[in-house]
Amino acid sequence: MNLDNVKCFLSLAECLNFTKAAEKEHMTQTSMSRKISGLEEELGVRLFYRDNHQVILTDAGSEFYVQAQKLLDVYESTVRLVQNVEQGYARSLKIGVGIYEDELLDTFLGQYVMAHPDVRITCLQYSYRELLKRFEQGLLDIIVTSDQFLSGYPVENVDMELIYDKPWKIILNREHPLAERTAVTSEDLKNEIMITMYEGSVSQIADHFRTAFKFRDIIHVNSYNTKLMMVNANLGFGLVPAFVRLVRYEKIKMKEFAPPYISRCFYALCHKENQNGHVRKFFEDYVKYAQEERD
Numbered sequence: 212m213n214l215d216n217v218k219c220f221l222s223l224a225e226c227l228n229f230t231k232a233a234e235k236e237h238m239t240q241t242s243m244s245r246k247i248s249g250l251e252e253e254l255g256v257r258l259f260y261r262d263n264h265q266v267i268l269t270d271a272g273s274e275f276y277v278q279a280q281k282l283l284d285v286y287e288s289t290v291r292l293v294q295n296v297e298q299g300y301a302r303s304l305k306i307g308v309g310i311y312e313d314e315l316l317d318t319f320l321g322q323y324v325m326a327h328p329d330v331r332i333t334c335l336q337y338s339y340r341e342l343l344k345r346f347e348q349g350l351l352d353i354i355v356t357s358d359q360f361l362s363g364y365p366v367e368n369v370d371m372e373l374i375y376d377k378p379w380k381i382i383l384n385r386e387h388p389l390a391e392r393t394a395v396t397s398e399d400l401k402n403e404i405m406i407t408m409y410e411g412s413v414s415q416i417a418d419h420f421r422t423a424f425k426f427r428d429i430i431h432v433n434s435y436n437t438k439l440m441m442v443n444a445n446l447g448f449g450l451v452p453a454f455v456r457l458v459r460y461e462k463i464k465m466k467e468f469a470p471p472y473i474s475r476c477f478y479a480l481c482h483k484e485n486q487n488g489h490v491r492k493f494f495e496d497y498v499k500y501a502q503e504e505r506d
Contacts, residue, residue: 214286216250217279219243220258224276227266284350303331304490307351309339310408310435311452315375315477316355319500323493330489346480352490353497357475370481370494374501378471380453384445385464394469395448397424404447406430406438423472439463450474 223232223243233243251258258272268276291303308316313336324332337345339359346354355374381395389395389403405426409416413429420426430447432438442449443460450468452475457463479501481494 212253212282213246213249214283216246216253217282219246220250221276221279221283223247223259223266224268224272227268229261229266281348284345285348288350302329302489303333304352304487304493305333305335305350306493307335307337307342307345307354307356309337309342309354309356311357311455312355312477314455315501316497319497323496327489327492330493332493346482349482352485352487353479353481353494355477355479357477359475361478368483370483372479372498372501373476373505374479374498375452375454375477375505376473377453377505378468379450379474381466381468382439382442382449382451382457382463383466384442384462386445386462387448389448390464390466392466394467396469400448401425402427404428404430406432406441406447406449408432408435408438423474424468452477 219232219236219238222235223229226232226235229240229243233240236243247259254271254275256271256275257269258275260267260269288305306316306320313334316334320332320334324330335345335351339356342351342354342356343360343364345351361371381389381400383390383395389399392399401424403426405416405420405428407416407429408431409419410431411419416429417425430441432441438449439457439460441447443462445462450472451465453465457465479494479498481490485491
């Protein structure tokens with residue numbers, strides 16, 4: 212598959228305008244159209260609906276957009292790797308984090324960069340499913356993740372170390388009646404609304420948390436920041452790891468949950484076969500740092 216055609220497809224999928232996409236790729240509109248047609252012919256599917264007024268992705272085009280991004284990621288990662296091998300060194304590493312884990316990593320990362328200024332580090336954040344997928348594909352050297360999808364994960368080729376296993380906290384708007392409590396109990400929450408990123412129906416989420424507490428209803432959000440925003444607006448309560456910082460949200464209070472409740476633990480993962488010395492050094496130093504912090 213011609214990667215230039217794939218890049219043109221991505222530009223058009225993002226612009227949905229042949230003129231703008233052609234300008235972005237520094238080519239004529241005719242050349243852009245020819246490349247898209249060639250790609251559609253090669254794939255045997257129509258990627259765009261287009262007329263004189265608009266350009267729209269087909270269902271097949273939407274799916275190819277997701278896969279084409281991954282294809283270019285793999286290509287670019289491969290190019291960087293072989294270039295490093297050709298030059299006799301591999302001084303770069305890619306680190307992936309999930310929803311919360313940037314706050315487990317940022318202090319150590321700053322210290323490490325100061326001590327190793329020659330190492331090129333890239334940090335990327337994804338949902339937990341996507342994080343594990345990219346790690347499995349070799350697009351990430353090290354990940355710091357919750358254990359949400361680690362049950363049954365094949366660990367025989369992976370070094371996996373516990374990073375954090377402390378109880379989680381309840382977050383509430385400071386005007387909420389429970390915000391003045393020293394600790395919040397399961398009984399306190401039975402008539403409250405839970406704001407969560409946990410995917411599933413109300414009954415599925417209720418079953419997941421049944422052993423810890425009950426709640427009246429849920430509001431589902433798709434990011435950590437929107438969860439904080441909703442709690443800040445006093446629309447319900449949330450659960451967060453105790454290590455998170457809430458400096459942006461002055462109206463939120465973090466409270467102990469009684470009895471203590473561990474929703475998720477956090478782990479660092481690294482491929483055993485990764486021979487990049489900088490990757491191994493970072494992983495080992497970070498695990499040691501995290502264990503000292505836990506103690």
